[in-house]
Amino acid sequence: MNILVIGPSWVGDMMMSHSLYQTLKKQYPDCAIDVLAPNWCKPLLARMPEVRRALTMPIGHGAFNLTERFRIGKSLRNQYDMAIVLPNSLKSAFIPLFAKIAVRRGWKGESRYFFLNDLRSNKNDYPMMVQRYAALGYEKSAVPDAQNLPIPTPYLTVEKSAVEKTKEKFSAQLALAENRPAIGFCPGAEFGPAKRYPHYHYAKLAEMLIEKGYSVRLFGSAKDNEVCQQIRGGLPESLQAYCVDLSGQTELNQAVDLISDCVAMVTNDSGLMHIAAALKRPLVALYGPTSPQYTPPLSDKAVIIRLIEGGLIKIRKGADSAEGYHQSLIDIQPEMVMEKLAQLLN
Template sequence: MSQSDAILVIGPSWVGDMVMAQPLLMLLQARQPQRPVDVVAPPWSLPLLQRMPQVRRAIPLAVAHGQLALAQRWQLGHSLRQHYQQAILLPNSLKSAIVPFAAQIPQRTGFLGEWRFGLLNDVRILHKARLPRTVDRFVALGVEPHEPLPATPLPHLRSLPEQAVATLRHWLPAGLQRPILALCPGAEFGPAKRWPLSHFAELARLAHHNGWQVILLGSGKEEALGQQINALAGGVGCNLIGRTALEQAIDLLSLAGCVVSNDSGLMHVAAALDRPVVALFGSSDPQHTPPLGRQTRMISLGVPCSPCFRRRCPLPNLPCLSAITPRYVLEQVEKAWPAP
């Protein structure tokens, strides 16, 4: 095998999409185990890729989301010449095609999109109705165009038990006195995907009363959400939103008895860690980006205006999510994981 037999995957820019890319990597490894797979991805994603044994090397591309950075992308591509036989592009953007083109990779596979026809030479046409799930669209790029879509494997992130326990002890020095209920109230796309903060607070109170150790997890952009929930809940939980790195959040999710999350990146991480997940869907479509795991429950009211895929709800009370009651969510939690 020469080095040029390797495959370069251009990864997505969101946590959930990166998790949903793993089944493609699993398929490539199963079909062509002699061909190593490297992934170009944002630096923040390295903790995720390090938990995917299918990835030989993660190649960071430190470019802000939406930024062209033509010179930087071209320079990276030039440095990768003679290293790969095929590139598979998961984003549909023009920007994502620059690195493989600059690297002169012989086969450049991706869906037609955003004026990049000349940068690809293995162009696929995306039939959204045939492939409603994002994960299946990714997997389809790993097979021949005429080939039926194979069974899509579930993503599976490696747990690191010793590291996870050390992380737990760092944030909860008293140790694991109760089973953990992890609440993930953020959703970077916009507030139309977020269950009301007052509902998360009420769920935290109810769960604490029922014997759960409640923790709040999320990114620094969601820090204000955690503060509001913690105040409304009377401080019954441990608010770690904005305080943990992604690596630590993954550790804590791996120890959770159950995870309640909006349709967000951490929802996909928890499902890929094989944790029980109760996922709340409002403006987004559970048929498009479901949590991919063996222990997942999805709550979607199916109101007439949902899914609308809006960032903000134009209606006054967010009907697709506000009518999901905390008590009902707790019932689903305790069906997934018996009450402590």
């Protein structure tokens, strides 16, 4: 059986989709899985052994482009027995229909009755996103309930030689901290500043770690340059060499290698948090307005700190500080994070 998965467009969601691929391999042992997803996903999908091929989705997130969707669908005809659509949008269901794939499976959303013929309507019975993904790996009549649904843990394969090659590429940046074990910080968040742990708390935590003999690596995209510079600039000048700013410098594959080389991670609720969890790094995950009830880090080496109760608070910029940080994250003191880190490292 050949299965086409219409993949998600965000790093964290793509990591959680690995639970589906593992479930499919258990339910259909001889299946071959291809994933249609944005080009940036390929480094992650290449590290998931259950995936045969990553197919490039050339249409940007949010774009409709019906003509291009028809072209893609037509090019995929006579290749697949089943399609599984992970995004909830109507447009995401077009390509499997145009590809004339016999079984088109997904959750109910945006009037997709005609487009999906194996439609699941009980999404609310599965409160976690990863449960919703994994449930789509079962035949409709055989899906376990949420309490009994196995959730294979996402993971990424890592080759030691590739890690060493990546470290060599960044040897100039890492040189001053070469003999110190590294702890990674992921201070960025696409959601907005309300989702970020304050840069001054990160700076204080970095100072405490460096004084204990660690180095700190700052991970993120070019969008995170400013906050990473704020963290590094918040350190005493004599300690700044031990805080390596890698934001905007690494490709995703390289970031995965360098995160795998860290002895622990501290991160906001972000895509890189899910990568760190999949790499089985000891992890302290800091939550504020977003809720770990829906998208927690899927690792037994992860500790979550959240000081408020309840579900998702839909706010991108908080009114509690000039930077837009949310009070619930401001209240998480660096000493609290340090305590959890120490427990993990021990």
